[in-house]
Amino acid sequence: MLAVDNIQVFYGAIQALHGISFEVKEGEIVTLIGANGAGKSTTLRTISGLLRPKSGTVKFDGMDITRVPAHKIVKMGLAHVPEGRKIFPDLTVRENLIMGAYTRTDRTETAVTLEHVFQRFPRLKEREKQFAGTLSGGEQQMLAMGRGLMCKPKLLILDEPSMGLSPILVEDIFKIIKEINQLGTTILLVEQNAFMALQIAHRAYVLETGKVMLAGSAAELREDPKVRSAYLGDVVDIA
Amino acid sequence: MGGGEKPPPRFKNRSITAFSGFGPLYRNRQHSLLGVDMGVDVLEHVIGQVINGLQLGFMYALIALGYTMVYGVVKLINFAHGDVFMVGAFVGYLGFNQWGMPVPVAVLTSMAVCAILGVVIEKIAYRPLRYAPKIAALISALGVSLFLEYFCSLKFIFGPNYRVVQRPFEEVHWQLAGISISNIQVMVMVTVLFMLLMLQYLLYRTKVGMAMRTVSLDHDAARLMGVNVDSVISVTFAIGSALAAAGGVLYAIAYPQIQPFMGIMPGLKAFTAAVLGGIGIIPGAVLGALIMGQVETLTAAFLSSQLRDAIAFGILILVLLVRPCGILGKTETEKV
Numbered sequence: 001m002l003a004v005d006n007i008q009v010f011y012g013a014i015q016a017l018h019g020i021s022f023e024v025k026e027g028e029i030v031t032l033i034g035a036n037g038a039g040k041s042t043t044l045r046t047i048s049g050l051l052r053p054k055s056g057t058v059k060f061d062g063m064d065i066t067r068v069p070a071h072k073i074v075k076m077g078l079a080h081v082p083e084g085r086k087i088f089p090d091l092t093v094r095e096n097l098i099m100g101a102y103t104r105t106d107r108t109e110t111a112v113t114l115e116h117v118f119q120r121f122p123r124l125k126e127r128e129k130q131f132a133g134t135l136s137g138g139e140q141q142m143l144a145m146g147r148g149l150m151c152k153p154k155l156l157i158l159d160e161p162s163m164g165l166s167p168i169l170v171e172d173i174f175k176i177i178k179e180i181n182q183l184g185t186t187i188l189l190v191e192q193n194a195f196m197a198l199q200i201a202h203r204a205y206v207l208e209t210g211k212v213m214l215a216g217s218a219a220e221l222r223e224d225p226k227v228r229s230a231y232l233g234d235v236v237d238i239a
Numbered sequence: 240m241g242g243g244e245k246p247p248p249r250f251k252n253r254s255i256t257a258f259s260g261f262g263p264l265y266r267n268r269q270h271s272l273l274g275v276d277m278g279v280d281v282l283e284h285v286i287g288q289v290i291n292g293l294q295l296g297f298m299y300a301l302i303a304l305g306y307t308m309v310y311g312v313v314k315l316i317n318f319a320h321g322d323v324f325m326v327g328a329f330v331g332y333l334g335f336n337q338w339g340m341p342v343p344v345a346v347l348t349s350m351a352v353c354a355i356l357g358v359v360i361e362k363i364a365y366r367p368l369r370y371a372p373k374i375a376a377l378i379s380a381l382g383v384s385l386f387l388e389y390f391c392s393l394k395f396i397f398g399p400n401y402r403v404v405q406r407p408f409e410e411v412h413w414q415l416a417g418i419s420i421s422n423i424q425v426m427v428m429v430t431v432l433f434m435l436l437m438l439q440y441l442l443y444r445t446k447v448g449m450a451m452r453t454v455s456l457d458h459d460a461a462r463l464m465g466v467n468v469d470s471v472i473s474v475t476f477a478i479g480s481a482l483a484a485a486g487g488v489l490y491a492i493a494y495p496q497i498q499p500f501m502g503i504m505p506g507l508k509a510f511t512a513a514v515l516g517g518i519g520i521i522p523g524a525v526l527g528a529l530i531m532g533q534v535e536t537l538t539a540a541f542l543s544s545q546l547r548d549a550i551a552f553g554i555l556i557l558v559l560l561v562r563p564c565g566i567l568g569k570t571e572t573e574k575v
Contacts (some may be wrong), residue, residue: 048463050462067469070459071462071468074465075465082459082463086460087460088453088457089456090452091449091452091456093452100464102446
């Protein structure tokens with residue numbers, strides 16, 4: 001469904017990605033894990049068209065989207081829930097969700113999707129008319145995810161959905177991600193919380209300073225000693 | 240345009256400074272505040288001046304909206320905006336004085352011409368500098384402003400001289416309970432209110448309006464929703480410029496002398512109004528403009544017309560010292 005091939009991305013003169021390649025197959029949850037500055041968000045922003053790679057290609061659903069502008073990529077069925085949620089604070093919760101369906105023209109169908117989103121996130125229904133800026137962090141994350149679902153994406157990209165949330169909320173969010181996936185949406189998940197990410201993902205890639213260092217099934221990586229010590233807080237056998 | 244005829248002679252008996260054009264507004268000034276006829280007359284005079292101030296303020300509002308909307312979506316002060324207003328005034332004037340259009344048609348023509356002008360300005364002068372340091376776009380804006388002023392001063396465009404606008408209809412003053420109000424004042428206020436309502440509808444009830452609001456909050460997030468940010472910016476310039484054009488035509492009817500540099504002062508005043516109300520905030524622009532209109536008119540009527548601009552801009556400085564983000568501006572909270 002998504003194939004990223006050897007992308008190199010620069011911020012000015014600084015190279016952020018040194019040739020990253022990976023793929024996401026239909027129906028999967030794939031996670032990219034890695035420390036701050038490893039290039040996870042940059043990778044996602046390149047996929048969704050906010051950044052242009054200097055070289056390499058991004059293919060989505062069989063089409064080359066490397067040079068396609070971001071707003072057209074959304075229309076192709078790729079939703080990106082960005083880091084820091086980026087909800088629209090001065091718009092109401094409902095308006096935020098409607099914006100998520102901006103590319104859709106089928107009004108009645110959109111209304112159905114809105115109902116589904118409200119069913120999945122009842123809190124959003126309660127706060128429908130409130131300004132999104134007044135929501136709590138967890139509610140904002142739900143709004144960002146709900147907004148992403150409003151375009152009925154084939155691929156949902158989530159950047160740090162657990163950031164800044166309490167452990168209970170993190171559990172909730174991951175449960176919801178898994179449910180969304182089970183209903184047929186492919187998911188690309190970036191997380192610093194590698195422990196949680198590796199529990200729900202099928203496969204994972206470990207990024208370090210703009211390169212893919214390790215790849216494998218989530219189960220394999222959970223057992224990998226390097227991953228355990230670097231990302232899962234394992235403090236055993238340093239000697 | 241108007242090539243065949245001589246430019247109207249400059250007035251000899253009235254001193255015209257570059258930014259006057261307030262003749263009809265202050266013609267009936269009474270120096271009676273400290274004089275003998277205090278009482279009902281004074282109250283009526285004050286109300287009359289407040290109405291004059293409303294008329295001026297509403298016109299500033301049309302210009303201020305363009306500043307604030309453009310700032311909202313591209314975080315840029317479009318210093319050429321006052322000159323778009325000037326072009327609007329000229330096109331309107333040519334429309335009803337030379338091409339024989341009815342006033343509403345002249346207004347719509349002027350709005351259309353300026354909408355295109357605004358889009359072109361953005362494409363040529365601002366878009367290539369979108370990711371350059373802000374100062375570059377600012378200098379570019381000043382360049383566009385000067386270009387429009389001097390280009391329009393060329394003989395084969397509008398020419399450098401004042402032109403006297405023949406009002407398409409006679410000014411009629413009505414006395415309502417002793418308060419004088421003119422048909423022009425009513426026309427200005429009704430037109431501006433109508434446009435404000437239309438703008439409100441556009442922003443809050445249409446898809447493009449919602450897209451504009453999201454672009455003003457976060458370009459990248461708007462892109463991720465599928466919003467074509469470039470076209471939303473173009474639409475914003477078009478709407479802002481069209482409003483300024485409407486303001487220009489109304490201005491030409493209300494203060495019927497126009498020339499290519501007429502946009503500078505109203506432009507600055509409207510910019511001040513936008514900042515006063517809180518730049519980027521639409522109700523703020525209207526509020527700021529109404530305040531500016533009142534301050535200016537009342538100062539001119541009761542203190543001194545020379546102090547008019549000094550006090551208007553002095554208020555701006557004061558407000559910004561106390562509330563740097565403007566009257567309705569939100570104090571920026573640190574993002575987590």
